[in-house]
Amino acid sequence: MTATPAHNTKVMNRFDLTRRLVAKLKDEAVIGGIGNTNFDLWAAGHRPQNFYMLGSMGLAFPIALGVALAQPKRRVFALEGDGSLLMQLGCLATIAAQAPKNLTMVVMDNGIYQITGSQPTPAAGHTDIVAIAAASGLANSSWAADEDDFERLIEQSMTVAAPTLIGVRIDDKPGTGTTRRDPVQIRERFMHGMGVRQPL
Amino acid sequence: MAASAEQSSAQKPAQAATTWHGIVLETLKRNEIRLVPYVPDRVLTTLIKNLHADPYFTTFPTAREEEAVGIVSGAWMAGTRGAVLMQTSGFATLANVLASLAVPYQIPLIMFVSERGTLGEFNYGQALVCRTMRPVLDSLAVEHHTITRLDELEFIADRSIKQAVTTQAPVALILSPLLTGGKVFDK
Numbered sequence: 001m002t003a004t005p006a007h008n009t010k011v012m013n014r015f016d017l018t019r020r021l022v023a024k025l026k027d028e029a030v031i032g033g034i035g036n037t038n039f040d041l042w043a044a045g046h047r048p049q050n051f052y053m054l055g056s057m058g059l060a061f062p063i064a065l066g067v068a069l070a071q072p073k074r075r076v077f078a079l080e081g082d083g084s085l086l087m088q089l090g091c092l093a094t095i096a097a098q099a100p101k102n103l104t105m106v107v108m109d110n111g112i113y114q115i116t117g118s119q120p121t122p123a124a125g126h127t128d129i130v131a132i133a134a135a136s137g138l139a140n141s142s143w144a145a146d147e148d149d150f151e152r153l154i155e156q157s158m159t160v161a162a163p164t165l166i167g168v169r170i171d172d173k174p175g176t177g178t179t180r181r182d183p184v185q186i187r188e189r190f191m192h193g194m195g196v197r198q199p200l
Numbered sequence: 201m202a203a204s205a206e207q208s209s210a211q212k213p214a215q216a217a218t219t220w221h222g223i224v225l226e227t228l229k230r231n232e233i234r235l236v237p238y239v240p241d242r243v244l245t246t247l248i249k250n251l252h253a254d255p256y257f258t259t260f261p262t263a264r265e266e267e268a269v270g271i272v273s274g275a276w277m278a279g280t281r282g283a284v285l286m287q288t289s290g291f292a293t294l295a296n297v298l299a300s301l302a303v304p305y306q307i308p309l310i311m312f313v314s315e316r317g318t319l320g321e322f323n324y325g326q327a328l329v330c331r332t333m334r335p336v337l338d339s340l341a342v343e344h345h346t347i348t349r350l351d352e353l354e355f356i357a358d359r360s361i362k363q364a365v366t367t368q369a370p371v372a373l374i375l376s377p378l379l380t381g382g383k384v385f386d387k
Contacts, residue, residue: 027279031274051277057299059270062262066274066282069235069258074278089271090263094237098260183304187277 003050009169010146015040017168020151021077021106023049024111024167029067029194032179033060035115037108037174041079048193052179052186058087060129061095071194075102075158082109082129083121087133093100095163097135100136104157105165109132110172120174141165220353220379221247224312226356228283229256231365231380235275235282236270237261237268239290242316243380265290266297273307283310283364288317290386291372292329295336301371303340309370310361315346320384343371348378352362 005073014036022030022044030050032038036190037060038052044055053060064078084093085107111124123129133141144150150168157164179186191197224247228236236259237253238244251259261270265286271314272282291313302309314324315328337344343363345356357373366370376382 029278050273053301054304056266056270057342059266059273059297059301062267062270063274066235066271066276066280067278068274069271070275070278070280088267090265091267094260094262094271159384182307187305187307192317194278196277 008145009052009143009167011169011171012144012147012150012174013045014110014170015173017077017106017108017147018044020147021154023077024151024154025049027193028075028077029071029190030190031064031067031076031078031082033057035081036175037079037081037084038047039177042178042179043175046122048189050193051190054181054183054186058084058086058091059180061091062088064105065091065098065100067194068103069098072075072100073101074194075093075104076100078103078105079090080105080107082111082123084115084119084198085129086123089136092133092136092138092165100163101158101161102164104154105133105163107165107167107171111168111170111171114174122173126133130165133167138163138165141167143167143169146156183200218289219246219372220350220375221250222330223350223353224357225250225254227354227361230255231281231358233283233351233361234258235272235280236285237271237282238285238289239263239265239268239287240382241285241314241316243287243316243375244285244312251269265293269294269297269302269309272309273301273305281308282311283312283361285314287314288330288333289326292336295340297358298340298342300337303342305362306368307370308364308368310364311370311372313374315374315376316383319382321384322384328350337372344370344374345371346374346375346376349380352384353379365377 032041060080068076317326
């Protein structure tokens with residue numbers, strides 16, 4: 001396969017895209033990957049259905065798969081950075097095999113490890129993450145051409161009976177906010193948001 | 201002993217299990233653990249086959265053990281209990297996810313680890329990596345038990361699962377070759 005980097009897609013902004021996604025949500029779950037991805041999710045407005053990762057780089061999609069399997073009637077979104085996904089590419093095959101109908105994955109691809117000093121990832125400039133996803137068996141994988149296309153793909157993902165992966169090229173801006181690093185509260189609030197627990 | 205255990209067929213539901221893998225399967229079921237992702241191990245073959253054959257369970261392979269940990273963590277937060285099956289060398293890939301997800305978020309991660317690297321190991325790498333397992337668990341103060349006897353298996357597994365759930369803490373149940381027969385040099 002010829003490498004087809006997303007050269008026709010607009011370079012967008014993570015926080016802007018995250019706000020556009022969150023604005024569409026009601027009770028859907030959102031799993032925010034390590035670092036800037038969940039910082040921008042936090043900054044877009046905390047909601048109890050959000051889960052913020054404070055480590056375990058690369059596990060946003062597996063965690064989201066677990067939520068999606070446990071609650072097949074709830075739509076689950078997962079936001080992950082390109083560097084994070086590179087750590088756990090095998091999960092794309094696992095998700096393709098399980099094929100949850102209620103899972104939408106977004107890969108925020110800027111080709112750099114922004115948070116550690118903007119070093120390029122080994123994939124930068126030549127590896128097409130959407131092509132990897134498609135080749136992993138996730139047929140419903142595509143790059144978002146611009147913001148309107150991103151919103152269209154998000155809405156489309158909520159109506160198809162297969163997992164969706166959306167690649168977005170983003171700029172090199174850091175996250176807008178900083179998630180409060182309280183793992184127990186994050187987990188407890190998320191469980192309230194998922195309706196499996198009531199507050200004490 | 202190992203050979204006969206491996207060749208046993210699936211347990212009939214009405215009868216109490218008499219093999220280690222039958223007891224593990226029934227104990228999972230009794231504790232409503234439905235989701236069992238795994239990275240396989242020769243010793244776990246019959247257990248995995250029987251989990252797949254039982255419609256109560258959702259069980260499937262993952263590419264890495266930490267992926268399976270992520271899956272059961274997400275599922276638990278959304279109301280479904282899970283457990284992860286792996287072998288010793290797979291556990292060695294988990295220090296980061298234990299320290300940054302399972303332990304700090306207080307997730308009752310239930311791990312069954314088939315123990316390689318001891319009591320007749322033929323692969324030096326397995327023998328070495330086995331020695332890292334308990335120090336990693338101890339350094340994070342993660343509860344763990346090494347199960348060596350069939351007559352103790354149900355008690356240890358059942359109580360440990362209940363403790364993990366009620367105290368919201370991970371547990372590793374290490375299945376010793378003394379229990380399973382282990383993997384012996386064959387080729």
